[in-house]
Amino acid sequence: MSTIRLTMAQAVARFLTAQKTEIDGQAVPLFGGVWAIFGHGNVAGMGEALHGVRDTLPTFRAHNEQGMAHAAIAFAKASRRRRMMACTTSIGPGATNMVTAAAVAHVNRLPVLLLPGDVFANRRPDPVLQQIENFSDGTVSANDCFKPVSRYFDRIMRPEQIIPALQRAMAVLTDPADCGPVTLALCQDTQAEAYDYPESFFAEKIWVPRRIRPDDAELAQAADLIRHAKKPFIVAGGGVLYSGAEQALADFAEKHGLSVGETQAGKSSLAHDHPANLGAVGVTGTGAANALAEDADVVIAVGTRLQDFTTGSWALFKNPDRRIIGLNVQPFDATKHNALPLVADARVGLEELSRALGPWKAPEAWTGKAREEKTRWFDTAARFTDPTNAELPSDAQVIGAVQRNSQPTDVVVCAAGGLPGEMHKHWKALQPLGYHLEYGYSCMGYEIAGGLGVKMADPTREVIVMVGDGSYLMMNSELATSVMLGQKLTVVLLDNRGYGCINRLQRATGGESFNNLLQHTNHVTLPEIDFAAHAASLGAQAVKVKGIGELEDALKKARSAERSTVIVIDTDPLASTDEGGHWWDVAVPEVSVRQQVKAARKDYEAALAAQRVGD
Ligand SMILES: Cc1ncc(C[n+]2csc(CCOP(=O)(O)OP(=O)(O)O)c2C)c(N)n1
Numbered sequence: 001m002s003t004i005r006l007t008m009a010q011a012v013a014r015f016l017t018a019q020k021t022e023i024d025g026q027a028v029p030l031f032g033g034v035w036a037i038f039g040h041g042n043v044a045g046m047g048e049a050l051h052g053v054r055d056t057l058p059t060f061r062a063h064n065e066q067g068m069a070h071a072a073i074a075f076a077k078a079s080r081r082r083r084m085m086a087c088t089t090s091i092g093p094g095a096t097n098m099v100t101a102a103a104v105a106h107v108n109r110l111p112v113l114l115l116p117g118d119v120f121a122n123r124r125p126d127p128v129l130q131q132i133e134n135f136s137d138g139t140v141s142a143n144d145c146f147k148p149v150s151r152y153f154d155r156i157m158r159p160e161q162i163i164p165a166l167q168r169a170m171a172v173l174t175d176p177a178d179c180g181p182v183t184l185a186l187c188q189d190t191q192a193e194a195y196d197y198p199e200s201f202f203a204e205k206i207w208v209p210r211r212i213r214p215d216d217a218e219l220a221q222a223a224d225l226i227r228h229a230k231k232p233f234i235v236a237g238g239g240v241l242y243s244g245a246e247q248a249l250a251d252f253a254e255k256h257g258l259s260v261g262e263t264q265a266g267k268s269s270l271a272h273d274h275p276a277n278l279g280a281v282g283v284t285g286t287g288a289a290n291a292l293a294e295d296a297d298v299v300i301a302v303g304t305r306l307q308d309f310t311t312g313s314w315a316l317f318k319n320p321d322r323r324i325i326g327l328n329v330q331p332f333d334a335t336k337h338n339a340l341p342l343v344a345d346a347r348v349g350l351e352e353l354s355r356a357l358g359p360w361k362a363p364e365a366w367t368g369k370a371r372e373e374k375t376r377w378f379d380t381a382a383r384f385t386d387p388t389n390a391e392l393p394s395d396a397q398v399i400g401a402v403q404r405n406s407q408p409t410d411v412v413v414c415a416a417g418g419l420p421g422e423m424h425k426h427w428k429a430l431q432p433l434g435y436h437l438e439y440g441y442s443c444m445g446y447e448i449a450g451g452l453g454v455k456m457a458d459p460t461r462e463v464i465v466m467v468g469d470g471s472y473l474m475m476n477s478e479l480a481t482s483v484m485l486g487q488k489l490t491v492v493l494l495d496n497r498g499y500g501c502i503n504r505l506q507r508a509t510g511g512e513s514f515n516n517l518l519q520h521t522n523h524v525t526l527p528e529i530d531f532a533a534h535a536a537s538l539g540a541q542a543v544k545v546k547g548i549g550e551l552e553d554a555l556k557k558a559r560s561a562e563r564s565t566v567i568v569i570d571t572d573p574l575a576s577t578d579e580g581g582h583w584w585d586v587a588v589p590e591v592s593v594r595q596q597v598k599a600a601r602k603d604y605e606a607a608l609a610a611q612r613v614g615d
């Protein structure tokens with residue numbers, strides 16, 4: 001066996017460069033790069049190793065570990081999980097800064113390789129700078145925080161351990177069902193330790209995504225259930241996009257006369273103007289998709305986790321006889337709420353289900369109802385996004401302006417606040433992956449960093465980041481990184497002076513406006529934050545606009561800009577689209593001195609009666 005003597009960190013770097021994926025018949029690097037913030041615990045080991053491979057595996061320096069991991073996660077999402085990135089940090093705060101991002105990847109089932117530095121395996125200099133000390137357990141380090149938010153976790157304390165650990169890491173990162181964050185905590189002395197690694201460990205490997213075919217019995221049962229359905233309805237989740245099943249979904253819907261509601265992760269599976277696409281489904285759904293979902297007797301849930309925003313906290317699907325078919329690569333998702341599981345890749349699953357159904361078509365009246373509901377919804381929704389002269393436009397009116405100034409190839413990126421709900425209802429996506437919402441963890445601060453990852457995944461597409469003032473203030477530092485890397489973003493910043501959506505939720509649950517909008521907080525001075533000046537200080541082009549007309553002009557200018565551009569607009573914190581949508585379970589206090597809370601509790605108890613438990 002021929003061997004090569006490398007440090008453990010050099011072995012990691014070399015191994016990553018050997019991993020390839022196949023895209024359009026071409027072998028390309030699986031890892032698009034490594035994000036790094038160096039410090040105690042990775043600068044000497046990983047830093048030296050990454051420098052050695054910088055021509056084949058680029059290293060990118062970020063400004064915040066959470067932000068860089070968001071960028072890596074967004075890169076994987078925009079690449080349909082076919083490509084990914086790694087992230088390396090120092091021990092201690094650099095590492096734990098990344099834990100929130102690990103949770104984002106975990107919830108959204110997105111691959112990312114996290115390589116935090118760890119304490120000395122030999123324990124000689126303990127306690128080192130940034131080392132937490134557990135009084136009763138010598139094996140615990142700050143990196144144990146990653147365990148519940150990693151699909152695979154390992155701590156590397158000997159250089160040869162990296163051989164099985166990286167192989168397990170790859171198995172998880174490339175598995176369509178188990179896919180998620182992998183954390184390999186790299187003890188700092190071990191990073192620098194040399195070992196005679198077998199050459200074969202670094203042989204090029206091409207990872208082709210596995211397409212799991214359905215089991216015969218499950219397929220027969222699912223087809224039988226659909227054949228007897230009078231009112232079947234499809235819910236399309238993120239799995240449709242990860243599988244590249246858009247065409248299979250369109251064919252399936254067209255051939256069998258079915259209509260589709262899209263989750264946040266599934267939106268853009270079908271073009272908005274495809275006759276079968278009824279748009280968003282669930283709490284932030286269109287009136288059309290929700291009307292069908294409420295009445296459906298068979299819900300064909302394709303590639304969705306069925307989170308509460310999709311199921312209306314399990315009160316949306318109201319037909320007492322309804323069954324769910326869980327078409328999903330992951331049995332955990334496929335069997336939720338007593339669903340009939342159809343464990344399979346979305347594309348193959350839809351193709352085989354269609355073959356099994358033969359010429360079967362849903363009743364004409366049901367398909368016709370879908371088309372009518374769709375027309376009705378678009379007639380209703382248009383007035384929310386139409387141009388306006390209002391001094392303080394709503395989020396929906398800003399969305400309308402962005403839409404009017406966008407191209408079909410653009411990608412919109414968003415994550416938290418009032419915008420995701422409005423975007424879900426109103427955004428008209430024309431091309432797959434043109435709508436990028438992180439709404440599994442809805443993590444404030446994902447937007448700009450995520451936009452950067454999306455842009456790096458496909459620099460040919462214009463990326464428009466939609467962000468609230470709250471999210472922007474929470475994390476904006478990767479705006480500077482986007483300027484540094486020449487990865488241009490257009491950021492539309494909606495300043496409603498606080499946490500608008502939570503203030504509205506507070507009011508809707510009977511609360512007084514308290515601690516959400518800046519004006520309702522403990523303060524001596526209300527900050528007049530000059531967001532345009534702030535963005536300019538980070539190197540972006542920045543402009544503050546007044547109203548929708550100026551916004552449209554600024555958007556046109558931003559399109560031809562070379563550098564990241566931030567457009568700031570003041571918006572109304574109280575307005576939101578009151579058409580469409582569905583109840584969402586937010587627990588209201590059972591006792592309170594406030595009359596408004598008592599009334600809200602009464603409504604809440606009435607709404608709970610519609611919630612289905614278990615079935
Ligand atoms: C990291 C994080 N902290 C807290 C929340 C809870 N949260 C959701 S939206 C929101 C307010 C967002 O404010 P802003 O970005 O200004 O959007 P707006 O609600 O005004 O539309 C908060 C606090 C969250 N989703 N993520």
Ligand SMILES: [Mg+2]
Nearest residue numbers: 468469498500
């Ligand atoms: Mg706000």
